[in-house]
Amino acid sequence: MNQILKNELKDIIIDTKGSDEEFIVDVVIVGAGGSGTAAAIAAAERGSKVMIIEKTNVFGGNTRLSSGFFAINSSFQKSEGFNFSVDEAINRLIEFNQYLSNGPLTRAIVEKSADTIEWLQKYGMEFKLQDKTTQFAHENDPYKYKVYHKYVNISAGFKKIYEHLDKMGAILQLNTSLKSILKDETGNVIGITAIKKDGSIITVKAKSTIICTGGFGANIEKVKKTLNIAYVNSLGMPNSGEGLSLMEEVGAINWDATPLLHACQLANSKVSKESSSDKLAGFSNSSLTQLLMSPLLWVDPYGSRFVNEDVVYDSAFWANAAYSAGGRYYIIVDKATLEDYTKGTSIRISKAGPGANMQKADFIELAEAAVKAGTAFKGSTIVELANSVGMNADELELTVTRYNKMVKNKIDTDYNKSAASLKYTVETGDFYAFECRVVYLGTIGGVKVNKKLEVVNIECKPINGLYAAGASAGGYYAGKGYPPYEGLASGFAWTSGRIAGENAAVYATLK
Numbered sequence: 381m382n383q384i385l386k387n388e389l390k391d392i393i394i395d396t397k398g399s400d401e402e403f404i405v406d407v408v409i410v411g412a413g414g415s416g417t418a419a420a421i422a423a424a425e426r427g428s429k430v431m432i433i434e435k436t437n438v439f440g441g442n443t444r445l446s447s448g449f450f451a452i453n454s455s456f457q458k459s460e461g462f463n464f465s466v467d468e469a470i471n472r473l474i475e476f477n478q479y480l481s482n483g484p485l486t487r488a489i490v491e492k493s494a495d496t497i498e499w500l501q502k503y504g505m506e507f508k509l510q511d512k513t514t515q516f517a518h519e520n521d522p523y524k525y526k527v528y529h530k531y532v533n534i535s536a537g538f539k540k541i542y543e544h545l546d547k548m549g550a551i552l553q554l555n556t557s558l559k560s561i562l563k564d565e566t567g568n569v570i571g572i573t574a575i576k577k578d579g580s581i582i583t584v585k586a587k588s589t590i591i592c593t594g595g596f597g598a599n600i601e602k603v604k605k606t607l608n609i610a611y612v613n614s615l616g617m618p619n620s621g622e623g624l625s626l627m628e629e630v631g632a633i634n635w636d637a638t639p640l641l642h643a644c645q646l647a648n649s650k651v652s653k654e655s656s657s658d659k660l661a662g663f664s665n666s667s668l669t670q671l672l673m674s675p676l677l678w679v680d681p682y683g684s685r686f687v688n689e690d691v692v693y694d695s696a697f698w699a700n701a702a703y704s705a706g707g708r709y710y711i712i713v714d715k716a717t718l719e720d721y722t723k724g725t726s727i728r729i730s731k732a733g734p735g736a737n738m739q740k741a742d743f744i745e746l747a748e749a750a751v752k753a754g755t756a757f758k759g760s761t762i763v764e765l766a767n768s769v770g771m772n773a774d775e776l777e778l779t780v781t782r783y784n785k786m787v788k789n790k791i792d793t794d795y796n797k798s799a800a801s802l803k804y805t806v807e808t809g810d811f812y813a814f815e816c817r818v819v820y821l822g823t824i825g826g827v828k829v830n831k832k833l834e835v836v837n838i839e840c841k842p843i844n845g846l847y848a849a850g851a852s853a854g855g856y857y858a859g860k861g862y863p864p865y866e867g868l869a870s871g872f873a874w875t876s877g878r879i880a881g882e883n884a885a886v887y888a889t890l891k
Contacts, residue, residue, distance in 0.1 A: 399580035405431045405551070406888040407881070408572055408584045410558045410623060411592030413441020414870060415850025415877030417541055418496075419590045421503060422881025424548040428888055431584055432550060433574050435557040435593075440538045442594060442822045442851065443873050445615070448530040449507065450871035451493035456509035462526055466490055469523060469865075473856075476863045480636075482855030484831035489856065489875045496875045497529055504540025506532035514731035515866065517694035528866035556582060558593060561626045561846070569630060569845035587891040588884035590847040591835075592877060595637055595823025596621025603639050603820060607860070609707035613645045613819045623852050627827050630846065631837040635854030636825035640862055640869060641699035643733030646672050647708070647755045647815035667741035668750065670721060671814060673730040675801040677712045677783050678816075680705040683766055683776030685783060688795035695732040696862040702818035703860065709816050710757075710769060712780065716808040718743040727803050733819075747812050757813040765811040780806050824862070824869055826852040833880035845891075847884050849876040 407423040409416045412434035424430045432439075451457075452469045470490050474481045497507055513525035531537060542552065555577040562571045562585075571586040596602050598620045604610060621637075628634055646668060675689035686709070687701040702709055721743040729736055750756035759765030762780050766773035784807055786792050790799040826848060827835055833849050834842040850873040857863070 399576075399578060400582070401580070402583040402585070403431060403551070404585045405429045406586065407431075407588045407590065407884050408433065408586035409590045409592060409881075410572060410574070411441060411594060411850070411852070412439035412552065413592060413594060413850060414443030414446075414873035415852070415880070416441070416590070416592035417443075417538065417545075418500075418874045418877030419592060419847075419849055419881035419884065420545055420550055421541065421548075422878045423588075423885040423888075424545060424550050426882065426885035428588075428885040430545075430548075430550040431586070432545075432552045433556050433558065433572070433582070433584070434552065434554050437554050439542055439552070439554075440535070442597075442619070443870055444534055444538065445821065446531075446534070446867070446870035448510065448528040448867040448870060449497065449874060450527050450865055450867035451497045451529055452490055452527060454494040454497045454509070454529060456497070456507065456529060457494075457526060460509065460526075462522060464523065464527070469527070472523060473863055473865070477858035480858035482829070482831075485829065485855045488831040488879060489872055492875050492879065493871055496871075496878055499878065500537075500541075500874060503544050505534075505537035508532055510866075513866065514735060515694050515864075516728065516730060516732075517690070517697070518864065518866065524864055525866050553582065558591075558622050558626060561589065561591075561630050563630055567631070567843070569843060586845075587888035588845055588847065590849060590877075590880050590884050591623040591627055591852050592848070592850050592880075593623030594619035594851040595826065596624065597639065597820065597822035603823070607639060607703065607707065609703065609818075611707040611817050612639075613817045615642075615819055615821050619822060619851070623848075624826055627835060627846065627848065627852070631843050632827040632835045632846070632848075633838055634826070635828040636857060636859070637823055637854065638825050638857075638860050639820035640822055640824045641696065641703055641818055641860060642821040642862065643695045643699055643819050644672065644702045644816050645819050646750075647817055648753070665737055666746070667737050667739050667743070668746050668814065669736040670725070670729050670738065671711055671713065671743075672816060673732070673736040674725070674727050675730075675797060676717070676804060677780070677806055678709050679712055679771070679776065679779055680709055681771065683771035683773070683779055685779050685794065688792065688797045690797050690801055692730045693732060694864055696864050698732060699818050700861055702816065707818045710771075710813040711816060712765075712776075712806055713804065713812050713814075714806045714808045715744065715810050717804045717806070718747055718812070720804070727801065747814075750814065751812070755815055757815075759811050760809050762806075762811055765813055769813050821869075822851060824851050825857050826854045829853045829855060832883040833876055834883065845887065847880040849873070849880040853880075
């Protein structure tokens, strides 16, 4: 990791009392994820003296967990013969969000997305346009998957960017958490205070302040309260929502902050916490993920089937379905199905989310181990299985009987699942239920902003000197449903950060 040279700080330290420090800069940025990093580059390019505050010991934030970037009409797309319409992409996003999106903000992000790809490449972040989608539900719609520019090596890219920022004179302060946002007597934001790991205080006086602290994903109780569910698995950085709360204290509106529902996991799964070249964050080494990623019979905690299980082929919609069932559901299979998976199933296993471990295994042996661990349940009959899980036995019996009939007829009269996915009946004991839980990847949305990423108050008037980007800025999404366009959150992080940095630097020159 590149560390900003300490001797470069000497000319801007104006007062030191013990271990406390005070700095004067043009632009202070809180959060060194994708949005904060982009804001820092954009402001530094325009000659601003920039300081970046980051609560963890590493830059990258939740963006380091992502694998790609949404952009429209990039050079990569054009070289493959794709000529996407910016207007259509904007209209699709707005319509999916039921016109609850911030229209000018959405246009600003989409219009600048392709140029931001080129801009980041200049600083060392490498991309490639994905060839085939891992979300099979997107295969026939290029707007959903050929917009996904995958990072070649995101960790290396971040390192190169911070090497550039070092040369541009930016200051990076790690292990330092936002404490307060400072205002003058007229209500203008004039900087921040932050607390270092050793408890000492940093005061940063700045003409422009950009909050890129992400959402409140680490606050599991707030997440559960927001979603109104008791069961949910998390994956992401330890963002507790301090940036959102402090912006509200100076007049901002918490517009639409909500957990980013993204795929599902087997209960109590051990998963990778970071993305790498060979596996994504959230990947589990268990071959039982082949069951998780298959459109088998799913039931809610009561024992009712609740969705067309082909939804497993779309990460966002799969998570939405699980959320609708209360955050957890159960995969119901019989011994015969597990034996077929041991041989090698012919059903199409989804690659959505982090994908499945496709190694061959004895699935009955794995199932028995899961039962012993308390993450799966077993019964010699459907009634016994229901009692083991705590479901309504009559309901589960009715569900299984009805489902078996649909499998044999190859017609789903409930939710229209494809005939190819109606492969396995559930009628040869023993019977198993595998508990699955919805996953959230941090949170998205945030305070209300305008197209310049200026934070606005309830009258929609800018709070002078205050900007927000990435998962601290609202208006790009609507509610809990994440739009099914690949790379959307990561693309928004970088592009919104860039726009915020540009405008913050301009504002700083006027002060």
